[in-house]
Amino acid sequence: MKITDRKTDIVSISAKLFKEKGYSAVTMRDIAQALEIKAASLYNHIKSKQEILGLIVVGIAEEYTFTIRTIEISEATSIQKIENVIQLHIDITVKNPDALASLNNDWMHLPKAELSYFLQMREEYEDIFRRIVKKGIVDGEIKNLNSEVIIFSILSTIRTLYLWYGKKKEFSAATLKSNLSKVLLEGIV
Amino acid sequence: MKITDRKTDIVSISAKLFKEKGYSAVTMRDIAQALEIKAASLYNHIKSKQEILGLIVVGIAEEYTFTIRTIEISEATSIQKIENVIQLHIDITVKNPDALASLNNDWMHLPKAELSYFLQMREEYEDIFRRIVKKGIVDGEIKNLNSEVIIFSILSTIRTLYLWYGKKKEFSAATLKSNLSKVLLEGIV
DNA sequence: AAATTCAACTAACAATCGTTAGTTTACTAT
DNA sequence: ATAGTAAACTAACGATTGTTAGTTGAATTT
Numbered sequence: 285m286k287i288t289d290r291k292t293d294i295v296s297i298s299a300k301l302f303k304e305k306g307y308s309a310v311t312m313r314d315i316a317q318a319l320e321i322k323a324a325s326l327y328n329h330i331k332s333k334q335e336i337l338g339l340i341v342v343g344i345a346e347e348y349t350f351t352i353r354t355i356e357i358s359e360a361t362s363i364q365k366i367e368n369v370i371q372l373h374i375d376i377t378v379k380n381p382d383a384l385a386s387l388n389n390d391w392m393h394l395p396k397a398e399l400s401y402f403l404q405m406r407e408e409y410e411d412i413f414r415r416i417v418k419k420g421i422v423d424g425e426i427k428n429l430n431s432e433v434i435i436f437s438i439l440s441t442i443r444t445l446y447l448w449y450g451k452k453k454e455f456s457a458a459t460l461k462s463n464l465s466k467v468l469l470e471g472i473v
Numbered sequence: 474m475k476i477t478d479r480k481t482d483i484v485s486i487s488a489k490l491f492k493e494k495g496y497s498a499v500t501m502r503d504i505a506q507a508l509e510i511k512a513a514s515l516y517n518h519i520k521s522k523q524e525i526l527g528l529i530v531v532g533i534a535e536e537y538t539f540t541i542r543t544i545e546i547s548e549a550t551s552i553q554k555i556e557n558v559i560q561l562h563i564d565i566t567v568k569n570p571d572a573l574a575s576l577n578n579d580w581m582h583l584p585k586a587e588l589s590y591f592l593q594m595r596e597e598y599e600d601i602f603r604r605i606v607k608k609g610i611v612d613g614e615i616k617n618l619n620s621e622v623i624i625f626s627i628l629s630t631i632r633t634l635y636l637w638y639g640k641k642k643e644f645s646a647a648t649l650k651s652n653l654s655k656v657l658l659e660g661i662v
Numbered sequence: 663a664a665a666t667t668c669a670a671c672t673a674a675c676a677a678t679c680g681t682t683a684g685t686t687t688a689c690t691a692t
Numbered sequence: 693a694t695a696g697t698a699a700a701c702t703a704a705c706g707a708t709t710g711t712t713a714g715t716t717g718a719a720t721t722t
Binding site for chain 1 (some may be wrong): 493494495496497498552578579581582614616618619621622623625626629630632633634636637641644648649652653655656657658659660661662
Binding site (some may be wrong): 500501502512513516521522 | 708709710711712713
């Protein structure tokens, strides 16, 4: 049992570089240099550049999808379910602050099979969230505003968290936990 | 006076392609093909690929910056100022639905001088927004929640509007105008 | 009618891209 | 000690990158 797997090193360094410049602007030589090895040596551990992207993106996408499924079928109220989704995004952001950049911006460069798998998960994710919000409106828990605007507004915020987390000390997991739900659900006025 | 300037064609086609795949993944040959000419012909109109990016990004960044300056010094309440900022983003999104992708994701590939100009504007923009929110809290117009979380939450949403606008009929300028401020300011519960 | 400009073209450039092949080195298990 | 393996290396590949040079034909100006 190794302490650090080399493949893991490659993936996490790549995630960091992809966050800075985007997948396409990062070369295999960039990744190698960050690890202080030569580009060709990377291929002892990974099959291709696209495989690295897949390893960054797909696992996290699955975590989102699998978790929101269990949130939907739980017995919580709609508001509580939305709070759970917000918390899910905080947790994943704290755990993978770099990888989320590729999830948001580089997914279109996945190999074909993984791309359609990813898009299917993304669609299911939004569908589930949409059902939660609409049920909340029907049940009178949520104001009767345009549901698509509500969905867009909450998802945009929690999906972009990775851009802010770590940049200011205000963005600790604790601060977010106690403030973000309030701001998103109850507003600021 | 020409009806359509060829340079404008190049810039707007490029913005569309950059939105789909990101600046680095789009080649000059891609841009040329979309215009049904050869890549070398592009250079009769533009100096470099980076110049195209600059033309997409800098003008809009200036529009944001110049407008938020006048919003700050206006005599509106803090809440009204925030509503004006939201409206500003809706207006610019409706006018430039493609260009905003590069503004969000490709700015790091600007040439050095334009990059630092862009970053300076972006910083000023956030500073102004931060002052508006903090004054609103001090004046009691805005709840005393963590101001950075408020700023992040509103900016994330209105900056990502370009990803949703046009995808659903719900996202007309009118719907956004009447719903987005409500959702962001007054919450959904 | 002649001269100039505009905007396309063909051809090619050096640099860089992702990747492969074959080799070397150092550690681990027998 | 020996054999095997993991992980680095050098060298190079064909393809593609942004870009330049020089040319051509059509439109515009003189």
